[in-house]
Amino acid sequence: MTRTSHLTSDWAACCWIPQFALRSELARRPELASLPVALLAPDTASTPRVWQVAPLARRAGVKPGMTVSQAIGLCPALKLCEPDPVHYDEQFSQLVTALVTVSPVVEPVELGRVYVGTDGLEGLYGAPEEIVEEIQMRSAECGMRNFSEGSFASPNSHLHSALRIPHSAFRVGWGKGKFVSWVAATRARPGSAVIVRSGEERKFLASQRLAVLPLDPDTHRRLLQLGVKTLGALVALPEEAVVSQFGRAGRRLWRLAAGLVSEPVVGRSVPEPIVAALTFFTPVGERDLLAHALDKLVDRALADPRRSGWRVQVVRAHAELEHGASWLAAATLKDPSAMRERIAAPLKTQLERSPPVGAVERLVIEFTAFVPGTAELQLFARDAGAAARAGRRRALQNAAREIALRIRRPMLYHVIEVQPWSRLPERRYALIDFEP
């Protein structure tokens, strides 16, 4: 079975929730909203660094990429949070799943940013404003309403917004191709949309700052030194002059700035059902053995490369029994998952409650429905190691909850480096509350 992926759309709606991970955390823990909060980066580097910063902390000078000691030095009251990438991934999946109900062409790019192809949607919803409104409604229904702007709100937002959902952090940009729609989304006020109509691309882009282009820092610096501060100023230069200075990358930048590049949204077609089967040498009647076989088959189906980037929503197990009988168990996961334990659990429950009436000769697992994961994290999908880490985190979460219930105070800590170079031992390492 091959996976074809020719779902494309020239017109795009870019949906963007800046600082998605931090907003996910604040939506889950509203008590943090009034505090100077920063999320630690989710990678496993030995020196933890600040990843996303709430406005109160930003005002104190805390910036992404700082070490913990730098951040604490600038903002002693800083509340540092352990990241929970699995939770953010799940939240983002909900958004992507909701958007798939608006258009089949959906391209997640990173946490909090997803393109929706809108070609042909006029027939369903009407003008771009109506399409955008539909997108906003679906996003609000799936819980993104909780991603409030709150303390993130900027008093001097601007530009020609089409619609507005009060207090939402969800921004939409609509235009031809991914670049124009992305720039439009960055110009939209929180909860609003900016629509760039056909033929207006060049005018719209001309006033935008250079930073909206995918520039490396060196090119950015050189362009600023040449006095080029906006896309309009870049386009005012002859294309060949830009190419002679910056090579092939320069041509692409010039063309993007001129609105001549229009990259389509590329959707992913949902995989065909994934099947894993096991034929027993001798018919098996023991439930423990069957449960073990279910685990193995789920593992095998999860490892199928077509499953990468997708979470399982519907799983079926069926068994061929001695004397021609059969057994069937099916489950629709409320929270689609790529973890063996979560997928196999409802099947095992059904195995316990209504076991096969005879010994099993052949057991088959089938994943029949999927929801997309994110392109950025895909903790579950990337590889077996990542899945194992995600599983460990879940186990840790359960253990932490158990401990908190029993002794009513947090007793789990994470050791972080603060000033590992310090000659004073008490300054080198610190404990931070571990909230998996």
Place this chain on the structure above:
Amino acid sequence: MRNGPDRLRALNTQKRVEVELDEHGVPVVVTRETGTEKRIESVGETWRIDDEWWRMPIVRRYVEVILEGGGRLVLFEDLMTGEWFAQMPT
């Protein structure tokens, strides 16, 4: 470093101790705040730290010791105040 809830908690913070010295200024007995008294079997490395002279100067004389029974401990004398503290060896 602060020690409230939801905050960073420094690891290996110093604990106040009483230290008995011999005639050469070498520690011979250490008494913790709990009253537990331990004789020092041997003294290992010693070193001095002068730091943060530009704000609140930190001047310490460190002594690594082996306690009776085999435990290792790092003692330091705050040379600004004359107080002794214990820390875990790193």
